Amino acid sequence: MSAYQRSPVMGQMMDKPLLISSIIEHADRYFGSSEIVSRRVEGDIHRYDYRRCHQRVKKLANALSAAHVQMGERIATLAWNGYRHLEAYYAISGIGAILHTINPRLHPEQLAYIVNHAEDQYLFFDITFLPLIQAIAKHCPTVKGWIMLCDHDRFPNDSGVANLICYEDFIEGQSDQFVWPLFDENSASSLCYTSGTTGDPKGVMYSHRSTVLHSYASAMPDALNVSARDSILPVVPMFHVNGWGLPYSAPITGAKLVFPGAQLDGKSLYDIFEQEQVTFSAGVPTVWLGLLTYMAQNNLRFSSFKRTVIGGSACPPSMLHTLRNTYGVEVVHAWGMTEMSPLGTAGTLLGKHSKLSEAEKEQILTKQGHAVYGVDMKIVDDDGKSLPWDGVTYGNLLVKGPWIVASYFKQEGGDILQDGWFPTGDVATIDADGYMQITDRSKDVIKSGGEWIGTIELENLAMSHPKVLQAACIGVFHPKWDERPLLLVVKKPGVELEKQELLSFYEGKIAKWWTPDDVVFVEALPLGATGKILKNKLRSEFKNYHLPTA
Numbered sequence: 338m339s340a341y342q343r344s345p346v347m348g349q350m351m352d353k354p355l356l357i358s359s360i361i362e363h364a365d366r367y368f369g370s371s372e373i374v375s376r377r378v379e380g381d382i383h384r385y386d387y388r389r390c391h392q393r394v395k396k397l398a399n400a401l402s403a404a405h406v407q408m409g410e411r412i413a414t415l416a417w418n419g420y421r422h423l424e425a426y427y428a429i430s431g432i433g434a435i436l437h438t439i440n441p442r443l444h445p446e447q448l449a450y451i452v453n454h455a456e457d458q459y460l461f462f463d464i465t466f467l468p469l470i471q472a473i474a475k476h477c478p479t480v481k482g483w484i485m486l487c488d489h490d491r492f493p494n495d496s497g498v499a500n501l502i503c504y505e506d507f508i509e510g511q512s513d514q515f516v517w518p519l520f521d522e523n524s525a526s527s528l529c530y531t532s533g534t535t536g537d538p539k540g541v542m543y544s545h546r547s548t549v550l551h552s553y554a555s556a557m558p559d560a561l562n563v564s565a566r567d568s569i570l571p572v573v574p575m576f577h578v579n580g581w582g583l584p585y586s587a588p589i590t591g592a593k594l595v596f597p598g599a600q601l602d603g604k605s606l607y608d609i610f611e612q613e614q615v616t617f618s619a620g621v622p623t624v625w626l627g628l629l630t631y632m633a634q635n636n637l638r639f640s641s642f643k644r645t646v647i648g649g650s651a652c653p654p655s656m657l658h659t660l661r662n663t664y665g666v667e668v669v670h671a672w673g674m675t676e677m678s679p680l681g682t683a684g685t686l687l688g689k690h691s692k693l694s695e696a697e698k699e700q701i702l703t704k705q706g707h708a709v710y711g712v713d714m715k716i717v718d719d720d721g722k723s724l725p726w727d728g729v730t731y732g733n734l735l736v737k738g739p740w741i742v743a744s745y746f747k748q749e750g751g752d753i754l755q756d757g758w759f760p761t762g763d764v765a766t767i768d769a770d771g772y773m774q775i776t777d778r779s780k781d782v783i784k785s786g787g788e789w790i791g792t793i794e795l796e797n798l799a800m801s802h803p804k805v806l807q808a809a810c811i812g813v814f815h816p817k818w819d820e821r822p823l824l825l826v827v828k829k830p831g832v833e834l835e836k837q838e839l840l841s842f843y844e845g846k847i848a849k850w851w852t853p854d855d856v857v858f859v860e861a862l863p864l865g866a867t868g869k870i871l872k873n874k875l876r877s878e879f880k881n882y883h884l885p886t887a
Contacts, residue, residue: 354519354520355545355546355550356431356517356519356520356545357426357427357430357526357549357585358427358430361390361427361431362517363588364387364391364588364591365390365391368387368565368588370386371386371565371593372384372386373386373387373423374594374596375418375598376596376597376598376605378463378464379487383419390420390424392513393424394424394431395512395513395514396508397424397425398432398515399511399512399515400508400511401428401432406432406459408433408520408524409435409524410435410458411434411435411437411455411456412425412434412437413438413455413459413461414461414462414575415441415461415462415466415470415576416441416466417465417596417598418571418575418597421461421504422461422463423594426579430526430545430548432517432518433524435525435528436526437455437457437527438527438528438529438576438577439460440574440577440867441466441469441576442867443866445472445473447538449473449477450538451538452477452479452480453476453479454537454540454746455540458479459480459482459484460480460482460483462483462485463485463486463487463599464485467496470496471497471498481500482501484503484504484507486504487503487505489505489506522544522549523546524545525543526543526544526548527548528746529541531675531676532675532866539750541675541676541742541746543579543740546739547739548579548585548740550711550740551585551680551711551740552589553586554680554709554711554740555582555583555586556586556589556590557709560669560671560680560683561581561582561586561617561646561680562617563589563590565590566592567587567590568592568595568613568616568617569583569594569595569615569616570596570597570609570610570615570617570618571584571618572597572601572606572618572619572621572624573619573620574867577867578674578679579678581619581646581673581679583619593613595609595613597609602631603627603629603630603631603632604631607628607631607632607637610642614640614641615642616642618642618645619646620645621647621648621649621868622649623807623868625645625647625656625660626656629656629660630806632664639664642664643665643666643667644666644668646669646671647668647670647671648670648672648673650868651793651796653796653801654699654703654797654801656668657670661695669683669684669706670684670702670703670704670705670706671683671684671706672705672773676761677736677759677761680709681709682706682707682712683706684703684705684706684707685707686702687770703774704772704774705765705772705774708773711738711739711740712736712737712741713736713738714734714735714736714767715758716730716731716733716767717732718732718733726771727766727768727769728767728768731765731766731776731789732764733779734760734764734765734775735758735759736759737757737758737759741759742759743759762778764776764779764782775793776793777789777791780873781811781872782812783811783812784812785821786818792809792812794851795810795822795824795843795851795853796808798842798843798846798847799824799826799839799842802834803829804828804833804834805826805827805828805834805839806827806830807826807827808824808825808826809824809872809875810822811872811876811879812876813876813880813882815884821853822851823854823855823882823884824839824853824856824857825859825875826839826858826859827858828858834858836858840853857879862875863875
């Protein structure tokens with residue numbers, strides 16, 4: 338870390354650390370009656386407000402203290418989006434321990450590896466994940482207790498898991514009075530592991546300072562644009578990069594929070610959107626695909642939903658167009674990653690764009706957008722030389738800022754920075770107005786005859802075809818060109834689509850040599866734990882695929 342200069346004249350402001358506990362205190366004090374609504378895994382709807390939430394958070398803080406949880410110890414969660422998970426968010430970090438959210442969609446062996454690597458002391462989990470706990474508990478020696486997020490009457494008498502604790506029993510009898518400790522704002526607050534698509538997952542350790550700053554920035558109008566007038570439903574899981582920060586930015590602003598639980602199918606989402614008059618949501622494209630398909634099949638409209646943030650993977654232009662023009666929903670195309678807390682950019686328009694046509698506006702909005710204040714970015718070539726911001730030249734995307742990782746937990750991977758910048762692994766362009774567009778992951782880009790072909794554009798064009806539901810493009814071996822594009826497609830139900838019809842759809846839209854050499858129609862595409870298409874799995878499955886010869 339470089340040394341900072343110290344001015345001979347310092348400011349005379351109060352020195353109050355930026356701590357996560359201050360967020361829930363603020364929500365209680367100024368937005369105490371704002372609702373938190375949860376669809377529980379039991380199937381019913383739970384309602385309370387920020388004031389009652391804070392009371393239960395303090396009861397949990399007292400329970401953790403009584404269990405002798407120490408500052409810096411990791412306490413894990415394996416849970417859906419819900420009110421008890423939110424209570425764990427604030428109580429664990431608030432006492433100075435470290436919230437470790439774990440993705441339950443991982444394989445049991447990976448779950449056990451992550452729990453052991455983090456040295457978790459306790460683990461909170463939803464009822465639905467009891468089979469996972471039964472599978473990993475005996476392999477996790479550091480865990481002193483397994484706390485099931487359930488009511489007394491749902492607690493199993495014989496689970497086979499030693500030291501199993503009912504959450505409501507854990508906090509029952511505890512006082513709802515608690516004085517939040519003050520400590521260095523750079524203290525660790527939470528821990529998230531990368532998805533581990535290559536090698537073992539690596540831990541990213543956030544601080545109280547980085548989390549609060551990220552929450553401030555993400556609430557800004559040209560970021561997520563969160564306010565007290567919103568009813569927010571985070572479809573993005575709270576185990577995925579801390580719910581993209583919404584469990585923090587919503588209480589900061591006093592927004593109503595609506596938690597969908599485990600039911601993320603199109604019908605369940607639509608029903609709760611309407612029931613709770615949701616105005617804003619956030620999630621990955623695969624979730625919106627399911628919701629839009631359900632709505633189209635049933636000729637439905639939104640009555641309150643006005644804005645969504647789509648990230649995790651590129652939003653297909655056809656999806657952006659449908660949300661904006663068919664349903665009147667503003668789409669903010671965002672980009673980030675676990676190592677960035679996660680928000681890095683958000684796609685909104687500038688004042689000068691107001692007179693553009695709808696098609697011209699959408700062309701800008703399909704990009705991942707401007708850097709949010711606090712994040713700096715640049716593109717470089719393979720030698721580290723900065724490349725021009727012309728919207729055409731693409732290079733390796735590097736970022737830095739106060740909520741971007743400097744090193745992985747336990748120094749996994751060694752020194753990961755390049756001259757103080759974090760290499761994202763994405764390939765991107767940046768235009769003269771600062772709009773960044775991801776063209777590919779560096780590991781996914783197709784290298785054909787020494788030239789690069791970006792797969793995202795090929796996928797987006799395929800998905801704009803009216804008969805295509807999903808598409809993925811990968812590079813496969815070619816004896817002359819090294820690699821050529823292979824397009825894998827899921828057709829919409831009940832339609833007929835031939836290979837040549839789809840390949841002809843590319844004519845005039847891309848350089849001819851970018852056109853995929855072949856199309857394979859599949860029943861489904863493999864999805865990872867965060868809803869992204871697993872291209873590494875597709876590359877493995879099709880590594881011996883023989884492309885047609887001319």
